[in-house]
Amino acid sequence: MAEALQQGEALPEETHKYMANAIRALAMDAVQKADSGHPGMPMGMADVATVLFTRFLKFHAAHPGWPDRDRFVLSAGHGSMLLYALLFLTGFPAMTLEELKRFRQLHSRTPGHPEYGHAPGIETTTGPLGQGLGNAVGMALAERLLNKRYGDEIVDHFTYVIAGDGCLMEGISQEALSLAGHLKLGRLIVLFDDNQISIDGPTNLSVSDDQLERFRASGWHTAKVDGHDPEAVALAIANARAVTDQPSLIACRTVIGYGAPKKQGTAATHGSPLGEDEIRGARDRLGWHHAPFEVPKPVLASWRAVGARNAVAFERWQAGANRLEASARAHLTDPIDQDVRGKIGIAVKTLKSDFSREAAKLATRQSSQKVLERLLPIIPGLIGGSADLTGSNGTLTKLHTIVKPGDFSGNYIHYGVREHAMAAAMNGMALHGGIVPYGGTFLVFTDYCRPSIRLSALMGKRVIYVMTHDSIGLGEDGPTHQPVEHLAALRASPNLNVYRPADSVECAECWELALRTEATPSILALTRQGLPLLRTVHTDDNLSARGAYVLAEPKGRRDVTLIATGSEVQLAAAAAKALQAEGIEAAVVSMPCWELFASQDQGYQDAVLGTAPRVGVEAAVDFGWRKWLGPHGIFIGMRGFGASAPAEELYKHFGITAGAVEIAARDLVGKPKK
Numbered sequence: 001m002a003e004a005l006q007q008g009e010a011l012p013e014e015t016h017k018y019m020a021n022a023i024r025a026l027a028m029d030a031v032q033k034a035d036s037g038h039p040g041m042p043m044g045m046a047d048v049a050t051v052l053f054t055r056f057l058k059f060h061a062a063h064p065g066w067p068d069r070d071r072f073v074l075s076a077g078h079g080s081m082l083l084y085a086l087l088f089l090t091g092f093p094a095m096t097l098e099e100l101k102r103f104r105q106l107h108s109r110t111p112g113h114p115e116y117g118h119a120p121g122i123e124t125t126t127g128p129l130g131q132g133l134g135n136a137v138g139m140a141l142a143e144r145l146l147n148k149r150y151g152d153e154i155v156d157h158f159t160y161v162i163a164g165d166g167c168l169m170e171g172i173s174q175e176a177l178s179l180a181g182h183l184k185l186g187r188l189i190v191l192f193d194d195n196q197i198s199i200d201g202p203t204n205l206s207v208s209d210d211q212l213e214r215f216r217a218s219g220w221h222t223a224k225v226d227g228h229d230p231e232a233v234a235l236a237i238a239n240a241r242a243v244t245d246q247p248s249l250i251a252c253r254t255v256i257g258y259g260a261p262k263k264q265g266t267a268a269t270h271g272s273p274l275g276e277d278e279i280r281g282a283r284d285r286l287g288w289h290h291a292p293f294e295v296p297k298p299v300l301a302s303w304r305a306v307g308a309r310n311a312v313a314f315e316r317w318q319a320g321a322n323r324l325e326a327s328a329r330a331h332l333t334d335p336i337d338q339d340v341r342g343k344i345g346i347a348v349k350t351l352k353s354d355f356s357r358e359a360a361k362l363a364t365r366q367s368s369q370k371v372l373e374r375l376l377p378i379i380p381g382l383i384g385g386s387a388d389l390t391g392s393n394g395t396l397t398k399l400h401t402i403v404k405p406g407d408f409s410g411n412y413i414h415y416g417v418r419e420h421a422m423a424a425a426m427n428g429m430a431l432h433g434g435i436v437p438y439g440g441t442f443l444v445f446t447d448y449c450r451p452s453i454r455l456s457a458l459m460g461k462r463v464i465y466v467m468t469h470d471s472i473g474l475g476e477d478g479p480t481h482q483p484v485e486h487l488a489a490l491r492a493s494p495n496l497n498v499y500r501p502a503d504s505v506e507c508a509e510c511w512e513l514a515l516r517t518e519a520t521p522s523i524l525a526l527t528r529q530g531l532p533l534l535r536t537v538h539t540d541d542n543l544s545a546r547g548a549y550v551l552a553e554p555k556g557r558r559d560v561t562l563i564a565t566g567s568e569v570q571l572a573a574a575a576a577k578a579l580q581a582e583g584i585e586a587a588v589v590s591m592p593c594w595e596l597f598a599s600q601d602q603g604y605q606d607a608v609l610g611t612a613p614r615v616g617v618e619a620a621v622d623f624g625w626r627k628w629l630g631p632h633g634i635f636i637g638m639r640g641f642g643a644s645a646p647a648e649e650l651y652k653h654f655g656i657t658a659g660a661v662e663i664a665a666r667d668l669v670g671k672p673k674k
């Protein structure tokens with residue numbers, strides 16, 4: 001068996017065969033034991049993966065967090081056993097044989113689809129097809145951005161992806177590949193499992209695309225190889241690595257379920273255990289005469305040598321990294337360390353005080369832009385962008401410079417009209433480390449990035465979505481552009497903080513929270529229309545940090561509590577004033593972040609919400625509001641879609657006014673207006 005190989009060096013044919021067959025056997029055995037899973041893809045791509053890992057992939061199994069490792073993304077996440085087998089064989093910590101035997105079981109490190117954080121070496125959560133490809137574009141972009149800042153000695157790696165027919169059929173693939181081609185991400189190499197099979201059967205049931213032509217049309221370098229010919233695969237990868245100004249697609253023609261005597265080449269191997277007979281037949285055919293889960297010592301030793309193949313490169317890198325300033329070294333993985341947090345805190349306080357003093361009427365999208373302008377210089381790795389709505393979203397400041405094809409010195413990305421790829425790429429950048437991504441579009445188009453937002457939340461990554469034009473308040477663009485159900489839908493997601501600031505001060509506070517929250521993504525829902533400043537009295541404290549707070553408390557008793565978010569807090573405040581003139585004492589609660597408020601202790605929640613009857617007001621549907629209003633509270637908001645008209649007229653038309661809040665409050669306290 002082979003000792004550690006040098007970069008690109010070929011394995012003896014027999015050795016390669018054994019090593020690849022180890023993957024195949026582990027995949028068959030684990031799926032069989034779990035009685036569920038996908039053996040076909042790992043068996044088909046075992047040769048390609050073996051070539052990649054043994055000859056090219058820069059990684060060090062003992063140091064899975066090496067910032068300059070090549071990233072390996074299994075976009076076809078259903079083939080998770082390919083990844084788990086590789087992690088076990090190469091000796092990643094935590095990926096034991098026991099874990100392979102517990103494939104798909106509760107609390108294992110080997111869930112049905114690879115989940116980020118479950119074991120070192122799982123670079124991203126995949127399974128929703130195409131997402132991994134989108135993540136990889138972000139990773140490859142992050143690599144170039146950081147390379148430009150740190151130099152070749154510290155950041156110089158590739159991003160490899162295994163994607164199947166399914167990934168390439170998904171719409172997100174088009175957005176992602178188009179963006180990668182445009183930006184000339186030469187360090188991105190996609191290995192396409194071109195097995196012509198998906199679940200329903202042969203892919204010609206549903207697709208006739210010439211994938212190579214499609215990628216070429218977007219500026220990719222492409223190649224087509226026999227995925228079971230290690231030398232051909234190696235040559236194609238070597239060629240792809242040499243192309244520096246284009247991403248590469250290598251279509252690897254493979255046989256799904258390779259080795260299974262009756263089922264190989266058919267959809268039957270895609271997502272079901274092969275069965276004992278077929279597995280026995282495959283063992284014979286592959287010449288793998290070992291018990292289930294048994295990997296002969298020499299084969300394992302060869303694989304373990306691969307896991308340590310880059311030990312010298314790792315040490316060399318470490319020596320270079322040690323020469324960096326401590327803060328630069330820290331920011332390579334986490335741009336918001338203690339020091340930067342402190343700076344953000346100070347900057348936000350100053351900004352809040354300025355906002356309060358100036359008391360200007362600003363749309364929160366404009367306040368957000370001002371916040372960004374203040375924070376950009378103090379947060380290394382803060383990378384902004386928008387999906388072709390830069391001016392509308394206020395995501396660009398005069399301090400930014402633009403990332404251009406092949407020029408990664410900038411810090412702002414024109415993602416184009418590719419919301420989904422933007423979100424997936426932001427996940428990839430956040431996963432890569434060293435980057436805090438934020439990106440904008442209209443709130444209504446969270447629908448176009450929802451699958452990636454969901455994964456930001458599931459993976460617990462700090463991705464900041466700047467979603468402007470957050471209600472009917474956007475006005476004339478009409479109901480197609482007016483989100484009504486989106487806040488509710490986003491709030492339904494676990495581990496996603498949805499912020500809807502009421503004015504400039506809250507906007508600064510929400511930005512601070514979004515940046516400080518490491519393991520939760522954030523949505524900033526911002527207005528198009530100008531809002532008066534409500535927080536006229538400066539507080540150093542971040543009042544939004546507890547999700548909701550009492551903005552105005554009557555001196556004596558509380559007759560009614562008016563709860564609102566974002567642009568509607570001003571309506572609650574105006575209603576409270578009017579009510580007071582009529583002898584009704586109303587408290588105003590601003591609730592910029594439901595999730596943070598829900599996580600407060602009961603005592604705080606009770607103190608804020610009080611025991612008086614409640615009125616809620618938000619220019620959106622009432623879904624979820626019962627939780628805060630109780631059974632008898634009244635909600636003022638939208639009951640259906642919006643309409644096209646000037647914003648002020650729309651608020652009147654839909655009855656979302658201070659007057660409506662006042663009437664509701666009067667009804668609740670038993671003093672209806674005469």
Ligand SMILES: Cc1ncc(C[n+]2csc(CCOP(=O)(O)OP(=O)(O)O)c2C)c(N)n1
Binds near residue numbers: 128
């Ligand atoms: C977005 C999304 N839609 C549907 C699925 C369900 N699904 C999993 S694998 C698959 C077919 C994938 O075909 P291919 O990429 O060719 O994989 P192979 O059959 O070669 O393993 C489908 C439809 C999914 N995981 N994600």
